[in-house]
Amino acid sequence: MKLILRSLLQIKHSSKFILAVLVICLIIRLLPYFAPVRAADIAQNQLAMQFSDRNGLPLGTLLTRDQEHTSVVPLNQVSPQFIHAILAAEDGSFYHHGALDMKAVIRASKEAIHAKRIVSGASTITMQLSRMLDPVPRSFSGKLQEIWLSWRLTAGMNKDEILSAYINRLPMGGNIYGVEAAAQTYFSIPASELNLAQASLLAAIPNNPTYFNPYEHWERLKQRQKYVLNRMVEEKYISGAIAAARTQTEKVVFQSRPRGIIAAPHFLFWLANQIPPTPLEKQGWGDKSVIRTTINRPLQQFVEAQVQQVISSLAANNVHDAAALVIDNHTGEVLAYVGSPDYFNQAKLGRNDGVQALRQPGSTLKPFVYELALEKSLIRPNTILADVPARYAIPGARLYSPTDYTERFLGPVRVRIALANSLNVPAVRVLEKVGVQTFLERLHQLGFENLNQTPEHYGLGLTLGSGEVSLWELARAYVTMARLGESIPLVSTFSDSPIQNSSCAESAPNMRCNIQNSTTIWQLITNILSDNHARATAFGVNSVLNLPFPVAVKTGTSSNFRDTWTVGFTTDYTVATWVGNFNGEPMRQVSGVTGAAPLWNRIMLHLHEHQEPAAFPPPEGLIQLPICAISGLRPTSDCTSVVQEYFYPEDKIAYEGNNQFNLPPEYNEWLAKQQQSSLVSTNLRILSPHHGDLFLLYPGEETKQKLEFKLAGNKSAPVEWWLNGEKLDTNSANSLFWNLRPGKWTLEARSGEMNDKVSFQVKLANIKPTRRGFSISNSQVKGNHP
Missing domain, CATH: 1.10.3810.10 (Biosynthetic peptidoglycan transglycosylase-like)
Known part of the structure; x- marks a missing residue:
């Protein structure tokens, strides 16, 4: 009996155990229904994207972000x-x-x-x-x-x-x-x-x-x-x-068609990053699996080939990388986009995108500072700018002394000559008139959103390329110039696609982006940039910038020759090119006109192979008058070079008036180094020493320290030098050297009825000089040697 009861208890316990196990299994099996995974939870959003050019030709397929x-x-x-x-x-x-x-x-x-x-x-x-x-x-x-x-x-x-x-x-x-x-x-x-x-x-x-x-x-x-x-x-x-x-x-043939990317790899990867990671049907593509871009594949492949050829021709000059961008001025559509010579060459940093990379733009920003100065009436088309040595005090830094890479100065130059030849000193002088803050605001209006530092950070070097911009930004700004101040976004896909690249207004919403109140000035800037004769001093008449049809163009070279740029436009297209090295190495004997310009030249000629562009319209409302090329004023009988220049009608009265031209003192240093100065000054002028100079004479070096007396100007009779009322015995008319002697001195130069006079002082120094040649003008210490 006990055995039976024990068996019944065991069965009872076993049943409970089995029931408990079954309940646990049921609970476990039902738990997934409290945490179901639905189709929307595992929707594939990061999909490969197929791209075609504007005419439906395939450009390639990009993988998802996880490849x-x-x-x-x-x-x-x-x-x-x-x-x-x-x-x-x-x-x-x-x-x-x-x-x-x-x-x-x-x-x-x-x-x-x-x-x-x-x-x-x-x-x-x-x-x-x-x-x-x-x-x-x-x-x-x-x-x-x-x-x-x-x-x-x-x-x-x-x-x-x-x-x-x-x-x-x-x-x-x-x-x-x-x-x-x-x-x-x-x-x-x-x-x-x-x-x-x-x-x-x-x-x-x-x-x-x-x-x-x-x-x-x-x-x-x-x-x-x-x-x-x-x-x-x-x-x-x-x-x-x-x-x-x-x-x-049923025959099976595996296709050997190109897989992956056929053309424009940098453009496709850049474009893919503009697409938000959401399901395709929410992106606006509908059932379409191919994204139709604005790229023209034959043009794209031509530009890619030219980039490789130009880089190959410059290999001996330590040039390895280049980029190019072609824009339709009428629509803002991107027609060609090349970021490097070979995207797939990782050893040569091929994946770097030279279109979007930030680099120093050299002189390519100069047209915009001249346009702004003309717009604000700080300069006129016939203004004479001083291309002479200049020094600017920068707090906490050395004196800033801009020069051209030729280290030559042209003296008095017209605005047209200064801009067309990309002269640095006149550009800095113009920026000084405009103000760095004002110019920076204008650059923001033009879409240079990467120039996001303070005006003090860039300083006067901003007009020479002290900031960093992208080729994309430069091209967009020059499209604005080509459209006479009207800004439009650069477009990479067509209207049935959701991607449209930001315009100036979107990148800088608080800025006024259209600068159309100065249409005439934009036309004038275009006229200057398309003037082959105006740029001849720096580039020659038959350079690669000279094309057989109207085209406005500007080159740029960054410091230490690390970047060369050429950006230009016709009435139809804007082409921007960059040549340099992604690793920052300087190129050898390469400037904007020898680096990026040949590539720009090839692309421009190809674009207009079958149809020449229309001519640029002349500046509206301006009149052309003859001027003396040196003075910018109405020609006189002494003028050796007469040219035509644009004037505002209201300036014609001043033009008819005084035409006397005298160079201000800022030209003295430049004049002192000229072989012939009579062409640029009608009066006698003592160039050295300056009025009020103080010189130190060091004991023991009385016979070694000499001061040069130098003169410029037209001479109606032989020159006589007078020092403290005593005539100096010299046969030299324009220059002589005088041994320093302590005292206060008045120097006078006479030629017929013309004369000039300066006063200076020489004092004995108490210490030996630690560095010869140290010189400070205007009542400060000078120590000169021949």
Whole structure:
């Protein structure tokens, strides 16, 4: 009796245990329904993007940000042959079991026990999808995580949704994922058009994409295809006879068409980064899989070839990199975009994008400071600017003394000559009149958003390129110039696409971007930049900047010859080029006209090969009058060079008046170094010493320290030098050297009725000089030597 009672108690306890186990299992199985994974949760947003040029020619396909080439299609746009093939090969009972196929689990377990090794797997399509979404280690805990995610997928998605997510993620060899990407890559057809032979081959790849790579292991893949076809027969999708007949009659040819990028790689990668990481249907692309850009592929490939050729020709000058941009002035559309000679050459930093990189622009900003100065009436078209040595005190730094790379000075020059020849000192003088703050604000209006430092940071060197800008910004600003002050955004895709690059107004919303109140001045600047004769002093008449049609152009060279630029436009196109080195190494004997200009020249000639551009309109409302090239005033009988220049009508009265021209004292240092100065000054002038100078005489060096007396101007009679009322005995008319002696001195030069007089002082010094040649003018210490 006790034995029976004990047995009943054991059965009771066992039932409770079994019931408890069943309840726990039920709870575990129901938990996924409290955390289901739905189709929207695993939507593929980071997809490969296909691009075409403006005429539909393919430019290439970019991978997703994780470098996977993926194209997503709905299940109803996939060939039934492929669906049957992949189901037969991977999970024949997919529609008849849940997340797990218990029959397959039991079968695989028996086979493993009998063979003492794993003979076949039991993974379902749902479990494979789970591994694609969340790869886990092949361990017991990893398998539990895989099962858990599979249950959650089943709880939130129906069979078609699971199958659709699966076939769009299938590894199809290399970095190709999904049946659509595979069909397009291997056969150049959409997945909906796959025939039985193609479908069975593609369904064979996912089992081991590397082992069955169609380009490397064709025979292996054919053997796997036979397995797939046999499984399709077993699952009754096809009959054996049909499989044999169709796979023999349906030819399979794997395409050798270009894969990846065909043209404009830098542009495509830059453009892809403008696309937000959201589903395609939310981006506005609709069902379109190809993004139509503004690029003209034949032009793009021509520019790419020219970049490589120009760089090759400059290799001996330590030049390795270049970039180019072509814009349609009428629409702002980007027609060509080359960021480097070879994007795919990583050893030469080919992935660097020279269009977007920030570099010092050299002199390419000068036209904008001249335009602003003319707009504010700080200078006039006939203003004479001083191209003579100048020094500017900068707090906490050395004296700033701008020079041209030739280290020569031209003296008095017209605005036209100063800008056309890219003279540095006149440009700095003009910026000094405008003000760095005002000029910086104008550059912001023009879209130079990367010039974001304070005016003090850039200083007067801003007009010579002390800031950093991109080729993109330069091209956009010159498009504004070509459009006479009207700013438009640069466009990279067409209107049915959501991408349109920012305009000045978008990058600087508080700025006034259209500068159309000065249309005439923009026309004048264009007129100067297109004047081949005006730039002849620096570039010659027959330079690469001189084209057989009207074109405005500006070159630039950064400090230490690290960057060369050429930006110019016709009425139709703006072309911007950069030549330099990404690693910052200086080039050898290369300037803007020898570096970037030849590339610019080739592109411009190609653009206008079949049709010349229209002429630039002359500056509206201005009149042309003859002027003396040296003085900028009405010519006199003594003027040796007469040219035409534009005037405002209101300046004509002043033009008819005084035409006497005398150089101010700032020219003295320059005049002192000229062989002939009579052409530029009608009066006698003592150039050295200056009035009020103080010189120190060091003991023991009385015979070594000499002061040069130098004179400039027209001489009506022989020159006489007088010092403190005593005539000096000299045969030298324009220059002589005098031994320093302590005292206060008055120096006078006489020629007929003309004369000039200065006073200076010499004192004995108490100490030996530590550095000879030290000189400070205007009542400060000087120590001169011959």
